[in-house]
Amino acid sequence: MKQLPFKLGIHPINWVGEDVKEHGADTTFEQIVDDIQALGLTGTEMGRKYPTDVAELKKALSMREISLVSQWKSVLFSDPAYREEELAAYRKHAEFLKEMGSTVISTAEVGGSLHFDPRRTPNEKEVLRLDEAGWKSLAEGLNLAGEIAQEYGLKLTYHHHGGTVVESPEEIDKLMALTDPSLVYLLFDTGHAYYGGADPLTVLRKHYDRIAYIHLKDIRQSVLDEARAEQADFVTCIRKGVFTVPGDGCLDFAPIFDELMVRNYQGWAMLEGEQDPATHNPFEYARKALQFIHTLLSKEAGNRP
Numbered sequence: 001m002k003q004l005p006f007k008l009g010i011h012p013i014n015w016v017g018e019d020v021k022e023h024g025a026d027t028t029f030e031q032i033v034d035d036i037q038a039l040g041l042t043g044t045e046m047g048r049k050y051p052t053d054v055a056e057l058k059k060a061l062s063m064r065e066i067s068l069v070s071q072w073k074s075v076l077f078s079d080p081a082y083r084e085e086e087l088a089a090y091r092k093h094a095e096f097l098k099e100m101g102s103t104v105i106s107t108a109e110v111g112g113s114l115h116f117d118p119r120r121t122p123n124e125k126e127v128l129r130l131d132e133a134g135w136k137s138l139a140e141g142l143n144l145a146g147e148i149a150q151e152y153g154l155k156l157t158y159h160h161h162g163g164t165v166v167e168s169p170e171e172i173d174k175l176m177a178l179t180d181p182s183l184v185y186l187l188f189d190t191g192h193a194y195y196g197g198a199d200p201l202t203v204l205r206k207h208y209d210r211i212a213y214i215h216l217k218d219i220r221q222s223v224l225d226e227a228r229a230e231q232a233d234f235v236t237c238i239r240k241g242v243f244t245v246p247g248d249g250c251l252d253f254a255p256i257f258d259e260l261m262v263r264n265y266q267g268w269a270m271l272e273g274e275q276d277p278a279t280h281n282p283f284e285y286a287r288k289a290l291q292f293i294h295t296l297l298s299k300e301a302g303n304r305p
Helices: 030-037 053-060 081-099 132-151 169-178 190-196 200-206 221-229 234-240 254-262 283-305
Strands: 007-010 043-045 066-069 072-074 103-109 155-159 184-189 211-219 269-270
Touching: 007 211, 030 053, 053 066, 053 184, 066 103, 066 269, 072 081, 072 132, 072 234, 081 132, 081 184, 103 132, 103 200, 103 211, 132 155, 132 184, 132 221, 169 184, 169 200, 169 211, 184 190, 184 200, 184 254, 190 211, 200 254, 211 221, 221 234, 234 269, 269 283
Parallel strands: 007 043, 007 269, 043 066, 072 103, 103 155, 155 184, 184 211, 211 269
Antiparallel strands: none
């Protein structure tokens, strides 16, 4: 991976599901970080099996020469009634990441989401899209959270995400237009971009100046088509295996990597699969993804004048 100008890491979601709790339920923290070390990767995100004590986590990661790059933070800014408690929680989150030496905060609005909004009931069927008041409140809350992140030397990177109110290319565009570019950055996720109906390369090019963090995820087109036909919700899509690692799905990563190389992207990019580890061995799939990227870069290098 010496040809890469950016830092390549891997998300623990390859081993342990975050939205599907039975995925990797028996997997240990030690297994995850030992695998990451064996893969030769040096960056990870926080996972639900990771110890939350700063000293313990620092020791475990440093002995394997792994950095904690980020941790997901759900927010409910679209409803002004939650703003103060959400900002207080965001500050606590930023404090932890600062202590861990992280650089970005993966941030996503859960208001309106079928699975993540605490106000929703189990019998509901659809994501509730935001009205203009909701968009305004969300943007204001994110700008304030972005200020908190800056206080701690971090960047708020907004994660456009399947099954949420910022999912489609139009919603990504609107969020970027409504928020302060100096406070709110974008977490560009190849798989979630495609899942939300966007061309990932178009999103990358259109919003490159706002991108401060990347997730590299692939899509199984046949599974997505089946899920769409069944009108399956987001978590059901994960259970069906809609996501996989780069090189194992339908996305064309060659122009994406070429764009990142030409623009000299220097942030972190995380490999993600988010599939059942019992049937898709995380270590083996990650190794295949790394080989795919190596082959891809070798071909691109051979094609350059």
